[in-house]
Amino acid sequence: MSGFASVAGAAIIWIALLGPVITLVTHLSGSAIASALTAPGALDPLIVSLESGAVTVAVLLLLGTPLARMLARGTLPFPRVWEAGVLCSLLLPPLVIGLVLVFMVGPFTPIGQLLGDVHLSATNTFLALVIAEVYESAPYYVLGAQAAFSSVDPRLEQQAGLLGDRPRRVFRRVTLPLAAPGLAMALAVAWARAMGAFGAVIIIAYHPYGIPLQIYTTLQETGLASALPFALVLLVVALPLPLAAYIWSARARGRRRG
Amino acid sequence: MLEADVEVDRRDFTVRAELRVQPGERLALFGPSGAGKTTLLEVIAGLVRPRRALITLGGRVLTSTAAPRVAVPPWRRRVGLLRQDPGLFPHLSVRANLGYGPAADRSGTELVQLAGVLGIEKQLAAMPARLSGGQAHRVALGRLLLAHCDALLLDEPYAGLDASLRRLLTSLVRELVTARQVPSVLVAHELAEAQAFADRLAVIDRGCLLQAGAPDEVVRRPATRRVAELVGYLGFVPAGDSDAAPLAGIHPERIAPGAEPRRGLVMAGTVEAVRPAGAGWEAELRVADAVVTCQLPDRPGPAGSDLVVTALDPPWFGPDGAALVRPPSGEQVGA
Numbered sequence: 001m002s003g004f005a006s007v008a009g010a011a012i013i014w015i016a017l018l019g020p021v022i023t024l025v026t027h028l029s030g031s032a033i034a035s036a037l038t039a040p041g042a043l044d045p046l047i048v049s050l051e052s053g054a055v056t057v058a059v060l061l062l063l064g065t066p067l068a069r070m071l072a073r074g075t076l077p078f079p080r081v082w083e084a085g086v087l088c089s090l091l092l093p094p095l096v097i098g099l100v101l102v103f104m105v106g107p108f109t110p111i112g113q114l115l116g117d118v119h120l121s122a123t124n125t126f127l128a129l130v131i132a133e134v135y136e137s138a139p140y141y142v143l144g145a146q147a148a149f150s151s152v153d154p155r156l157e158q159q160a161g162l163l164g165d166r167p168r169r170v171f172r173r174v175t176l177p178l179a180a181p182g183l184a185m186a187l188a189v190a191w192a193r194a195m196g197a198f199g200a201v202i203i204i205a206y207h208p209y210g211i212p213l214q215i216y217t218t219l220q221e222t223g224l225a226s227a228l229p230f231a232l233v234l235l236v237v238a239l240p241l242p243l244a245a246y247i248w249s250a251r252a253r254g255r256r257r258g
Numbered sequence: 259m260l261e262a263d264v265e266v267d268r269r270d271f272t273v274r275a276e277l278r279v280q281p282g283e284r285l286a287l288f289g290p291s292g293a294g295k296t297t298l299l300e301v302i303a304g305l306v307r308p309r310r311a312l313i314t315l316g317g318r319v320l321t322s323t324a325a326p327r328v329a330v331p332p333w334r335r336r337v338g339l340l341r342q343d344p345g346l347f348p349h350l351s352v353r354a355n356l357g358y359g360p361a362a363d364r365s366g367t368e369l370v371q372l373a374g375v376l377g378i379e380k381q382l383a384a385m386p387a388r389l390s391g392g393q394a395h396r397v398a399l400g401r402l403l404l405a406h407c408d409a410l411l412l413d414e415p416y417a418g419l420d421a422s423l424r425r426l427l428t429s430l431v432r433e434l435v436t437a438r439q440v441p442s443v444l445v446a447h448e449l450a451e452a453q454a455f456a457d458r459l460a461v462i463d464r465g466c467l468l469q470a471g472a473p474d475e476v477v478r479r480p481a482t483r484r485v486a487e488l489v490g491y492l493g494f495v496p497a498g499d500s501d502a503a504p505l506a507g508i509h510p511e512r513i514a515p516g517a518e519p520r521r522g523l524v525m526a527g528t529v530e531a532v533r534p535a536g537a538g539w540e541a542e543l544r545v546a547d548a549v550v551t552c553q554l555p556d557r558p559g560p561a562g563s564d565l566v567v568t569a570l571d572p573p574w575f576g577p578d579g580a581a582l583v584r585p586p587s588g589e590q591v592g593a
Binding site: 153155156158159160161162166167170173178252255257258 | 303305331332333334335336337338339341343345347348349358359360384385387388401402405
């Protein structure tokens, strides 16, 4: 009986989670999609979202991976302080992050002025969009990657070292392959968060439009029905990477089981 | 030759030891759990930083805390470490695991040959998750041997394996250590395992090296009462009534039934308990105020009956616990 209750509970939450996707698909007609997406410039926000998402993911890989690894191995002094820093950006509502970013990198701040000196601006620019997306997605990547690195037994790395591998080679031959499925999942989640970033974006990077802002402005200007096709676009472009990462991770784990 | 003069702090005590292991020699570090044996190996492997150390291998200084300070990193030490956990790389096949070390032969001839010797030639394409515990240990051993290290450190590598596999792997390592003339150190907390492997036995307790010598010598002639306790002497019988009377160390396996005064100490006492042990019997015998454990080929009388046995050539200890050079002669204890 308890087994049946557990399955029923799991089914309810699963259907509830899938509900919005089902609703989205069932409320769209082919003609509505065609007319929304064939309007002049309709797909420009998609390009913006894809480009900013790609840059965000690259930044996370480059800067977030070493941090995640050091957090996992406890090699940083005062590790709890570092972890709290990562958690802060996860706990702050995205809208608040956007507000704070204005005071941090806006045009009248020291950082904003430094950027101005090199003819850059962190307000309503592509750079601002990337900054907002990084803030919204980084904790998901760093915490996921930390878990991925933590799952690698340090004794395996030790053993590889004793067999003659330098640390960099150990990382390439042992750590990275073993953490890769978890890293891929963390990156996929971060990608989805970056593509859907809205709260911080609307404050600091209203322009250039990405898809989430396009949905919002379309909703404001022409109503719910015309905004829905863009929601489908967001789903279609955000989903393949997490899906591919999930399939790849599952296969990698399956290969290890032989 | 591997030479290590090490002092390393642990939470509750300091490990101090001086080891010299000749090429081809097999040293067993024997002692109870938590004695500091593994710490010692990890210092030699470069995984733990010592307070003070001078470690050399084949004339190369690996660690020196005195000026000029040297700390060769683990990947340049050429010291192989095999632990109880085989530590196979789960994402690599058995073949890739075996050939992991940069020094492993690229042609694969030695790899295939060694896999045959280890009995894992049919598992070369398998992933480690598919291996049994024994097969995984054999792969780990093969990987270590193919890396052609200059010294082998074995940290209770066979714990949890069945006796026949232990014997097989032990004899294989013995042969290979001799053939390759590399110094090797085995850490064990089971005496039989240490004896099966080593041609020299060192007893370590709470970080101190208590005695080193030929395995039979250490067991037959322990230098102190503590060493005797560690190598299996379960009873200590006084040769008189005074507090200063020397104590005979009684090893359960060095007992002959009956009185044979020319072979050792004759003990007469009362049987307190009898139970089967292996192919024979084990009896608890009360002799004077001491209780000694005896292993006997035949079943002794029941509890409460009298029994006379001879402890064969027992070691004697003074009141300070040190072994007596000249044991008292013609002693007989008990009722």
